[in-house]
Amino acid sequence: MASPPAEFIAKMSAFWAARDTVSLAAIAVAGGALAAILALRKYAPKIPGFLVAVVGGAVIVALLNLPVETIGSRFGEVPSTLPAPHFPAVTWERIRELVSPALTIAFLAGVESLLSAMVADGMTGRRHRSNCELVAQGIANVASGLFGGISATGAIARTATNIRAGAYSPVAGMLHAVFVLAFMVGLGQLTAHIPLACLAAVLVVVAWNMSEQERFKQLMGGPVGDRVVLLATFLLTVLVDLTVAIEVGIVLGAVIFMHRMAEATALEKGVSLVERDVDDFSRPRNGGDARAHLPHGTELFTLRGPLFFGAASRLNDAFEAAFPPPRAFILRMKDVPMADVSGVGALERFLKRCAGHGTQVVIAEMHPRVRAVLSQMGVFDHHHVLEASTFEAAIAMAAPKIEAAAD
Known part of the structure; x- marks a missing residue:
C-alpha cells in the first residue's frame, strides 16, 4: 500500500481491502522484535530492548535477505547533513489555516512537557520551573521549525529512562540531543537498513506504555x-x-x-428566631446562631459559592422565593470568592424588586474583589442598598429601618 489514508475508519477499510498483500516475513520480523523487547524488559531490564530489537532485526533481514521493507527501500536515501534554515512565507490565509491547530499543538505540548517535568520531580524529589520549561520548549520548537523540524515536547518515557540511568541535571537532556545529532550525521546511512516491521514493534510497545x-x-x-x-x-x-x-x-x-x-452556589435563607431584643442582638453569644440575633422583621440570606453567570438562574429562583420581602434584608457574602456581570445582574434584579417594596438591603462581609465588581456595576448607587464590613455592623444598619417601620 503506497499511502494509507489518515483517518482511522478509512485506514482500517484500506487495510482490510489489502489483506491479500500481507507479508509473512514482515509479520515474523515484527513479532520477533516485539517478543525480544518484552523479554528483555522482563528478564534483563538494564539492556536496551528497543536498540537490540532494531539492530537485531536489521541484521537478520540483511543476512537472510528477507523481503521486508526498510527505511531506505520505502523512503529513499536518508540525509546525513542538517538542512539549511528556511523562513516560510507568512500570509493571512496561512495564518487563518494554521491558527487553530497551532494553538492546539501548543496547548498539548505544554501540558505534556509539564507532565513530564512533574514525573521527573516525583522521581528525583526536586521541583521544576514551569515558566523556564515552557519558554525553552517554545524557543526550541521555533528553531526546529526553521530547519524543517516538527514540534516536540518533553518525553515522559525518555525522561524516566534518563533518571533511572542516573541522570540528575539538564546536561543529560543536552547529551541526548547531541547523540541524536551525531547518529544522524555520522551514522545516517545505517538507518536506511532498519526494517519498518521492527519500528512497528517499537511503536506498539511505546503506544501501550503511553495508554x-x-x-x-x-x-x-x-x-x-x-x-x-x-x-x-x-x-x-x-x-x-x-x-x-x-x-x-x-x-x-x-x-x-x-x-x-x-x-x-447556594442561597441559604434564615428567619428571625427571636423577637426584637436589643440586649440579645447587640451582644451576641459566642457560637450562637447568627440568625437568633436579628431584629424582628429582618431576614438573613447567606450566599455561598461564586456569583457568576452559571449560577444566575439558581439565584433568580432563590431570590424569587424571598417575596414578599420583610422590611430589611441582610445578605452575607463572606463565602463568595468571585462575581461576574451576569451574577451581579441577578443580584440587581433582586435589589430593584426590594426597592419597589421599600425594603432595606445590607450587603455584608464582601471579599475585596467581589466588592470591587459590585461597585463598578453601580450596586451601591441605590439609596436602599448599604454595605457593611461585619455582620454586627449590618445588624446595626438594619435596626433603624425596623424601628422606623415600627413607629
Whole structure:
C-alpha cells in the first residue's frame, strides 16, 4: 500500500481491502522484535530492548535477505547533513489555516512537557520551573521549525529512562540531543537498513506504555461528567482527529465545570428566631446562631459559592422565593470568592424588586474583589442598598429601618 489514508475508519477499510498483500516475513520480523523487547524488559531490564530489537532485526533481514521493507527501500536515501534554515512565507490565509491547530499543538505540548517535568520531580524529589520549561520548549520548537523540524515536547518515557540511568541535571537532556545529532550525521546511512516491521514493534510497545490503561480504568470509575469527557475525547481522537478531540474535550470540560460551580452556589435563607431584643442582638453569644440575633422583621440570606453567570438562574429562583420581602434584608457574602456581570445582574434584579417594596438591603462581609465588581456595576448607587464590613455592623444598619417601620 503506497499511502494509507489518515483517518482511522478509512485506514482500517484500506487495510482490510489489502489483506491479500500481507507479508509473512514482515509479520515474523515484527513479532520477533516485539517478543525480544518484552523479554528483555522482563528478564534483563538494564539492556536496551528497543536498540537490540532494531539492530537485531536489521541484521537478520540483511543476512537472510528477507523481503521486508526498510527505511531506505520505502523512503529513499536518508540525509546525513542538517538542512539549511528556511523562513516560510507568512500570509493571512496561512495564518487563518494554521491558527487553530497551532494553538492546539501548543496547548498539548505544554501540558505534556509539564507532565513530564512533574514525573521527573516525583522521581528525583526536586521541583521544576514551569515558566523556564515552557519558554525553552517554545524557543526550541521555533528553531526546529526553521530547519524543517516538527514540534516536540518533553518525553515522559525518555525522561524516566534518563533518571533511572542516573541522570540528575539538564546536561543529560543536552547529551541526548547531541547523540541524536551525531547518529544522524555520522551514522545516517545505517538507518536506511532498519526494517519498518521492527519500528512497528517499537511503536506498539511505546503506544501501550503511553495508554496508561490503569489510569483509564480509574477515570472511568469517576463522576459521570468526567467519564463523558474522557470517552468523547478518546473516541474523537481515534475516529476523527486529535485537534477536534482536544477542542471538544476542553469545551465539554468547561461546561461540566461551570455546571458544578453553579450547583455549588447556594442561597441559604434564615428567619428571625427571636423577637426584637436589643440586649440579645447587640451582644451576641459566642457560637450562637447568627440568625437568633436579628431584629424582628429582618431576614438573613447567606450566599455561598461564586456569583457568576452559571449560577444566575439558581439565584433568580432563590431570590424569587424571598417575596414578599420583610422590611430589611441582610445578605452575607463572606463565602463568595468571585462575581461576574451576569451574577451581579441577578443580584440587581433582586435589589430593584426590594426597592419597589421599600425594603432595606445590607450587603455584608464582601471579599475585596467581589466588592470591587459590585461597585463598578453601580450596586451601591441605590439609596436602599448599604454595605457593611461585619455582620454586627449590618445588624446595626438594619435596626433603624425596623424601628422606623415600627413607629
